[in-house]
Amino acid sequence: INLNYTFTLKKVDNTLEFNQYLQNLTQGKKVIIQEIYDQLSTNSIISLSDIFKKYRGSYIQEALNLKEDIFPVIHDLVSNHFFEGEIRAKKAFLFKTKYYFCLDYLFKNILIADKEINTERLYEEKSKLKEIRNDIYNMTLKLKNTIPQIREEIESYLLIDEVDFAKERLKYVLRDSLMEADFLNENIETSFNQELIYINLQATLGAEISQWNKSYSQLQNGLNELNSYLQERIQEKESLKKYSFILDELDTKIYD
The missing domain is CATH 1.10.10 (Arc Repressor Mutant, subunit A)
Structure with missing residues (x-):
């Protein structure tokens, strides 16, 4: 304690x-x-x-x-x-x-x-601590869901052969996800560094801080791996689309 x-x-x-x-x-x-x-x-x-x-x-x-x-x-x-x-x-x-x-x-x-405590202020800080803990939980959950959501979105476009849109959309969501992660990280660091009178945030939120740092550090690698995977899927779709176009041309020439 x-x-x-x-x-x-x-x-x-x-x-x-x-x-x-x-x-x-x-x-x-x-x-x-x-x-x-x-x-x-x-x-x-x-x-x-x-x-x-x-x-x-x-x-x-x-x-x-x-x-x-x-x-x-x-x-x-x-x-x-x-x-x-x-x-x-x-x-x-x-x-x-x-x-x-x-x-x-x-x-x-x-x-x-070992010192006089203002109980009203202490309860206010505990309420603030609860808010920070909830914010960290929600932001950590958002970070964990980033990669599955991107994969699901891009693959849904590929499923309906929207290859060009999927390619452009992938560039955007990858860049946007990194920017949002940096923004969330700044917010969390600001929360961690708040100076409270009675509560030691670094010690109290040790588990949450560790979990966030782990998720944040893994995001970059995860996005790089996801980008490689989806680029392969896009290339496969482009190749199939190209072969389909060639076959259509051959069919046209044969019947002509």
Whole structure:
């Protein structure tokens, strides 16, 4: 994956990162946050109020407040992609409010990039990449079909004895095919050399580039071989036409 992009991705074990994160907390916060994380591993909804009530008495020397001391840590864990979700309040009896955390995702592993990424721009580049790949595919297919199409067209003229037209048409389509191939090659090279911010086109389109270069390099030889073959067919037709003309003249003289 890293070869295809200008940034480097690193897979991170969030469990190890979480343990590192805990080391920066006070002992009271550490125990409460650890319990929250453990419960989120098996439950999608947990009671923050119950967890706080259970553990705050264990550390009398550390005066903690759920909303002022624990909520900011939870928000920080969310912003650092340990999990996703939100804190919700629910009225209990006698105007008392209980707080819950509703989990959306718990991230056991995450990918970290070595630089900030504009996701909107990245999606735009992926869309552009798809367009370029489709263009290369269509142009490569067009190149592969060039020789069979020329052969079929010229032989169809020879089949109906349009020898002179076939000869002139062959000159034109051979020249036109080479010019079009050069034009397509320039377009593809322009596409390959586009500078994108996040995607490495040369690496991502390596297979397509290789296939195009192969088809493009083989076209000249293929057209030369096709020209030789069709010129022989044209000469055969011209010879047959000449012999047919001679026979017609002989028939005319005999009957005269």
